[in-house]
Amino acid sequence: MTNIRDVAKSAGVSVTTVSRVLNNHPYVSEEKRKLVLKAIEEMKYHININAVHLTKGVTKLIGVVIPFINHPYFSSILDGIANEARKNDYKLILFQTDYDLDKEIEALEMLRMKQIDSLIICSRECKWSIIEEYETYGPIVVCEDGENLGVKSVYIDHYQAFKTGLDHLVNRGHKRIGYCIGRRTGKNSEQREAAYLDTLEKIDEPVHEDWIFDQAYTIVDGEKVVHRFMHLVERPTALLVTSDQVAAGILMQCSKEHIRIADELSIISFDNHPISEYLQLTTIDLPLEQMGKELLGAVLKPDPVRNRQMPFRLIERKSVKTL
Amino acid sequence: MTNIRDVAKSAGVSVTTVSRVLNNHPYVSEEKRKLVLKAIEEMKYHININAVHLTKGVTKLIGVVIPFINHPYFSSILDGIANEARKNDYKLILFQTDYDLDKEIEALEMLRMKQIDSLIICSRECKWSIIEEYETYGPIVVCEDGENLGVKSVYIDHYQAFKTGLDHLVNRGHKRIGYCIGRRTGKNSEQREAAYLDTLEKIDEPVHEDWIFDQAYTIVDGEKVVHRFMHLVERPTALLVTSDQVAAGILMQCSKEHIRIADELSIISFDNHPISEYLQLTTIDLPLEQMGKELLGAVLKPDPVRNRQMPFRLIERKSVKTL
DNA sequence: ATAATGTATGAAATGCGTTTCAGAGCAAGT
């Protein structure tokens, strides 16, 4: 492999000058610039980026910790991150964790070893304290309320978003409300549960553990949910569903089982993916791509704003009946 | 930042010895190993991976060129790649191209600059000759019939897969057959079109340009397809649909429009995602995760097998009517 | 007893580009 020194020799200049040409520094005469360019061309020289990384101490690589890519919620965020990364000439390195702690630590370690300049954690399994510890090695942004804990965050207030959905249902006369969620653990899930419990308490309704349907991630999970729903002795009149996909699955299965949406079961979903408009689902729009964009922005600029909250809004369509 | 030299000094050994400890080389006495480990611990030393990359000339990073992540076909492949990468201790760097040629070239350039050890191209826009040219810099595998052109490939024979679907329909008495596809261009699409044209010719049927529905990527695109279908003067009796998602969308829209699936419109989809089983779609199973796994394998091992063809199989369910 | 192996260790070279510093040449400012 030819290197910068070979080029310098061949062009009859110093390596410094070649480096200047390579980096578009001013203070290179047109004459020498041409000589260098010619030598580069002739020798088919190509920079060894790893040497650049070593000397500069940065890689223009950003790590993204994500539990799975195969899920619209996360792939929307990832999409936002990726588009913004491209604009800023950064590349992404993917850590698909499946919520495996070791994988998360691995990502953090890469920050320490300087393989990545910064890290975006879309969903975490590890403790705040660990993340804080690693923050000395580079910017970290978490996609979750950081609570001024010292770690930057760009997040949706899932408590309020859930509350908004619940209040909407309550205002429409619903009291018997359940919800569907991916996992029960994790900060976002806890916030939603809190909103749920608080609302039930406010309207003086008892908690039905079996109205909380978990492990609902994909469109096909809608089937399970509806089956469980059908076997309930007491049924809720409304369901908050944390993803449009699952809601779509519920709609399909309800249609099979001749359960009329809205009439027999009201639904509010989350995300506002195109499918929710298509199905006329009342949904809570979450600006996921935008959040991805902000996540990347937060990691890039040394903005002192540590906690950036994203807005959400309820979009009324046709899946909620007024009782 | 403390470096290997600082550690060596502090431990009272040479940098070579520290390097040996770091890399678990034999020929280090237990006594010195302990000294080194202690110094590393005390000084909070962490290796600078970029220096390793520079000296070793490899990064354990594999590039993945993919048009979009937000699509089940590609995210399934990516999933397969990611899982296998993890097993082999490789990381992935993502090039979401949106079929933008420049982005593809950028990925190839990173191979040349040694930022990545090898490259997996899930769908390409650029010419074979360009890819071949870059192959001198590292292994490249393309997810498409390489036709012994010198570039490694792991692929599905989309001509045969499409043919299998078409033959199934023909055997069930269908003659008026259309299809749905993402884009019309690209090798895979051309192969499918060829299979389509060949089949029509064999059964002596004319080609209806308006029975070819393109720009069908997602579940919501099913709506457009069905609209176009309904406005046809002459309608096909069956549709081959290149993705389960689009097929699901078609089913939903047909249900709205009271078009009976199978009875009025037979459908064979592709991929065999869970949703197709749920909807009882006759589908052609494509081993996408497995293909991802093989793609990574192909890029890793210097196996001389250049073209690896993946099997597919038709799964009969309930979306095809026998005429 | 002597040659041949194996174990253990470190100095120095290597991979390669960037950056600092010093210096030369030349034009503008006083």
Next chain:
DNA sequence: ACTTGCTCTGAAACGCATTTCATACATTAT
């Protein structure tokens, strides 16, 4: 005429770990 201040250039240091080579000692084989 003399100081400033650019523009341009290159030598050398720097970032950091790996690898080669040489050396020393301890075993084992002949």
